[in-house]
Structures are given as structure tokens and as C-alpha cells.
Amino acid sequence: MFLYxxxxSKSEICxxxxxKSR
Known part of the structure; x- marks a missing residue:
């Protein structure tokens, strides 16, 4: 569950x- x-959070940062890139 913690890994999820x-x-x-990583997907949100990406x-x-x-x-920002666009």
C-alpha cells in the first residue's frame, strides 16, 4: 500500500x- x-506521487510529479515543459 505504501509503494502505491x-x-x-511520482506520476503526479511527472x-x-x-x-511545465509545454
Missing amino acids: LILL QAKLC
């Missing part, structure tokens, strides 16, 4: 980076 939260 880490993956979720999305934020993509938004």
Missing part, C-alpha cells in the same frame, strides 16, 4: 513536469 502512494 510512492508511485502515485505530470507536473510535462505541464
Whole structure:
């Protein structure tokens, strides 16, 4: 369950980076 939260936070960070790149 803890690993799931880490993956979720990582995906959010990746999305934020993509938004900034555009």
C-alpha cells in the first residue's frame, strides 16, 4: 500500500513536469 502512494506521487510529479515543459 505504501509503494502505491510512492508511485502515485511520482506520476503526479511527472505530470507536473510535462505541464511545465509545454
